[in-house]
Amino acid sequence: xxxxxxxxxxxxxxxxxxxxxxxxxxxxxxxxxxxxxxxxxxxxxxxxxxxxxxxxxxxxxxxxxxxxxxxxxxxxxxxxxxxxxxxxxxxxxxxxxxxxxxxxxxxxxxxxxxxxxxxxxxxxxxxxxxxxxxxxxxxxxxxxxxxxxxxxxxxxxxxxxxxxxxxxxxxxxxxxxxxxxxxxxxxxxxxxxxxxxxxxxxxxxxxxxxxxxxxxxxxxxxxxxxxxxxxxxxxxxxxxxxxxxxxxxxxxxxxxxxxxxxxxxxxxxxxxxxxxxxxxxxxxxxxxxxxxxxxxxxxxxxxxxxxxxxxxxxxxxxxxxxxxxxxxxxxxxxxxxxxxxxxxxxxxxxxxxxxxxxxxxxxxxxxxxxxxxxxxxxxxxxxxxxxxxxxxxxxxxxxxxxxxxxxxxxxxxxxxxxxxxxxxxxxxxxxxxxxxxxxxxxxxxxxxxxxxxxxxxxxxxxxxxxxxxxxxxxxxxxxxxxxxxxxxxxxxxxxxxxxxxxxxxxxxxxxxxxxxxxxxxxxxxxxxxxxxxxxxxxxxxxxxxxxxxxxxxxxxxxxxxxxxxxxxxxxxxxxxxxxxxxxxxxxxxxxxxxxxxxxxxxxxxxxxxxxxxxxxxxxxxxxxxxxxxxxxxxxxxxxxxxxxxxxxxxxxxxxx
DNA sequence: AGAAGATAGCTTTTT
DNA sequence: GCTATCTTCT
Numbered sequence: 001x002x003x004x005x006x007x008x009x010x011x012x013x014x015x016x017x018x019x020x021x022x023x024x025x026x027x028x029x030x031x032x033x034x035x036x037x038x039x040x041x042x043x044x045x046x047x048x049x050x051x052x053x054x055x056x057x058x059x060x061x062x063x064x065x066x067x068x069x070x071x072x073x074x075x076x077x078x079x080x081x082x083x084x085x086x087x088x089x090x091x092x093x094x095x096x097x098x099x100x101x102x103x104x105x106x107x108x109x110x111x112x113x114x115x116x117x118x119x120x121x122x123x124x125x126x127x128x129x130x131x132x133x134x135x136x137x138x139x140x141x142x143x144x145x146x147x148x149x150x151x152x153x154x155x156x157x158x159x160x161x162x163x164x165x166x167x168x169x170x171x172x173x174x175x176x177x178x179x180x181x182x183x184x185x186x187x188x189x190x191x192x193x194x195x196x197x198x199x200x201x202x203x204x205x206x207x208x209x210x211x212x213x214x215x216x217x218x219x220x221x222x223x224x225x226x227x228x229x230x231x232x233x234x235x236x237x238x239x240x241x242x243x244x245x246x247x248x249x250x251x252x253x254x255x256x257x258x259x260x261x262x263x264x265x266x267x268x269x270x271x272x273x274x275x276x277x278x279x280x281x282x283x284x285x286x287x288x289x290x291x292x293x294x295x296x297x298x299x300x301x302x303x304x305x306x307x308x309x310x311x312x313x314x315x316x317x318x319x320x321x322x323x324x325x326x327x328x329x330x331x332x333x334x335x336x337x338x339x340x341x342x343x344x345x346x347x348x349x350x351x352x353x354x355x356x357x358x359x360x361x362x363x364x365x366x367x368x369x370x371x372x373x374x375x376x377x378x379x380x381x382x383x384x385x386x387x388x389x390x391x392x393x394x395x396x397x398x399x400x401x402x403x404x405x406x407x408x409x410x411x412x413x414x415x416x417x418x419x420x421x422x423x424x425x426x427x428x429x430x431x432x433x434x435x436x437x438x439x440x441x442x443x444x445x446x447x448x449x450x451x452x453x454x455x456x457x458x459x460x461x462x463x464x465x466x467x468x469x470x471x472x473x474x475x476x477x478x479x480x481x482x483x484x485x486x487x488x489x490x491x492x493x494x495x496x497x498x499x500x501x502x503x504x505x506x507x508x509x510x511x512x513x514x515x516x517x518x519x520x521x522x523x524x525x526x527x528x529x530x531x532x533x534x535x536x537x538x539x540x541x542x543x544x545x546x547x548x549x550x551x552x553x554x555x556x557x558x559x560x561x562x563x564x565x566x567x568x569x570x571x572x573x574x575x576x577x578x579x580x581x582x583x584x585x586x587x588x589x590x591x592x593x594x595x596x597x598x599x600x601x602x603x604x605x606x607x608x609x610x611x612x613x614x615x616x617x618x619x620x621x622x623x624x625x626x627x628x629x630x631x632x633x634x635x636x637x638x639x640x641x642x643x644x645x646x647x648x649x650x651x652x653x654x655x656x
Numbered sequence: 657a658g659a660a661g662a663t664a665g666c667t668t669t670t671t
Numbered sequence: 672g673c674t675a676t677c678t679t680c681t
Binding site: 602 | 672673
Binding site: 063064065094095096097118120187189190250251253353354355375409412416518519520521537538539540561562563564577600 | 670
């Protein structure tokens with residue numbers, strides 16, 4: 001064993017070490033919250049490399065770019081200085097990025113051209129709208145697109161399930177449009193890769209030769225098409241290692257199916273399973289309180305997390321009369337935490353829905369607490385970025401209808417809605433539009449695009465953006481004399497910088513840049529280096545940890561959310577969501593709730609979340625307002641009246 | 657073509 | 672009550 005090997009194993013506990021060392025065959029790692037999941041996965045990759053598995057034969061799949069980046073960094077950190085120079089880092093990226101690489105190599109085999117576009121949700125809605133127009137249906141394009149996307153994610157593709165006739169017709173037309181416009185929507189990136197490998201055994205065989213080892217992070221988030229892709233690719237060598245935690249499956253609403261994880265041993269009968277149950281993150285009280293909550297779920301693996309950490313302070317559960325009082329209390333707690341030397345980046349406020357963030361933002365502004373609201377502004381969704389990217393797309397793929405529709409009259413060139421509608425009907429063939437009043441202007445536009453396209457060959461991506469922006473006089477259009485225009489112009493410059501760094505790191509042209517951009521939807525990263533308080537949804541908190549965590553709004557109707565009350569599966573997911581939130585906390589966990597709260601403008605009276613009843617009183621301190629029924633679920637599943645003697649429950653003294 | 661007015665709808669979210 | 676989107680008006 002060389003020094004690199006020693007390093008790989010010395011940092012691991014026994015279970016983790018076994019999971020890393022079992023190199024051949026299918027491996028399932030059920031990794032509880034805070035049990036060193038990413039560590040195990042990265043060490044496994046490092047171990048494979050040290051065993052002589054070529055980097056080019058290893059594929060590590062994640063669900064987000066963020067997770068992929070983190071893993072890349074951690075693997076690099078594991079390699080010795082010598083190895084850093086000699087060993088290549090294997091493919092680590094999202095399912096979509098990986099599937100895209102397959103599509104790029106074989107686009108023609110499935111009827112697309114090399115320069116295909118990737119349609120994001122907005123583009124796909126536009127394509128759906130066009131399908132509806134062609135069919136002369138009046139339906140709402142967004143709703144229909146969502147339905148189609150839902151079906152695809154569930155694996156109910158065309159000719160597969162029995163869809164209502166009308167929906168089937170729209171779906172078919174929509175797919176036709178994507179093909180005409182030489183585009184894939186997000187879902188088709190996976191689906192078409194699966195289809196390709198199913199229909200072309202010789203191509204699949206080629207990939208068998210290329211990739212021998214697969215590792216998948218957050219396996220509980222896999223949906224059916226992604227699972228099928230894995231079955232195909234890993235089906236020959238069976239060296240597939242999946243890591244996940246069914247207790248933390250919170251993306252069922254987008255067809256992630258934790259049962260895929262539960263079925264792993266059935267799917268791969270040779271599988272070895274390892275449970276990582278030692279938690280390195282939280283105090284015993286936090287862990288036990290969380291366990292009380294999650295253990296009420298029926299569909300789950302059986303495991304019991306333990307920790308060698310101290311028991312710590314009790315979890316607090318506090319009810320307020322309204323959200324003003326709730327916020328005030330949280331604010332005071334934050335300040336006292338700061339006084340104890342816990343700085344802002346180690347504190348987070350979590351909530352179920354985005355609207356709940358507002359009152360905390362107001363609090364931060366008033367108290368001059370620097371904060372970051374995760375999931376708020378998205379760089380690539382800004383109008384000016386989408387506009388310029390649409391130009392690039394239309395230059396790269398002249399059939400990109402979604403992009404053309406977006407830019408043909410931006411900046412305004414006097415091409416009206418009627419002309420655009422007719423152009424769409426003629427599949428953007430401008431020659432068929434001679435009688436139109438704006439025929440000349442349309443002609444000018446297409447001539448301009450053709451000229452830019454010619455020039456694009458000789459330009460870098462950054463140079464091309466500069467050329468486009470100059471040609472269409474975009475800066476003038478933004479009006480940099482206004483604050484807003486100024487900011488937008490700065491965003492364009494930021495896009496140029498991104499293009500510059502991209503072309504210097506990857507040997508690539510416009511196509512690769514555009515594909516990467518389309519798969520990089522969010523640019524807002526959690527930035528723990530800055531002195532900022534974190535505000536985010538419970539979903540956003542997965543995979544993160546904070547010293548002190550506040551979870552606000554533990555009320556029936558909010559958590560569990562109203563929409564999931566009548567659906568048992570969704571209720572279990574709500575419970576997992578709370579579990580995920582609770583297990584983010586290292587030393588302090590505060591759950592808060594209100595008797596009244598303004599929701600959609602009207603005052604609502606809320607009762608405590610049913611999940612609170614499942615927190616064993618031994619690990620938590622409950623402070624409820626007068627008149628609130630106080631019960632908890634005992635070990636036997638029955639409800640008991642809350643017994644703790646607290647005379648001062650009625651009068652909660654609010655600080656400030 | 658862009659601003660003002662009307663209206664619907666309102667959970668979570670990555671690619 | 673807020674806000675995103677559609678309609679209507681100038």
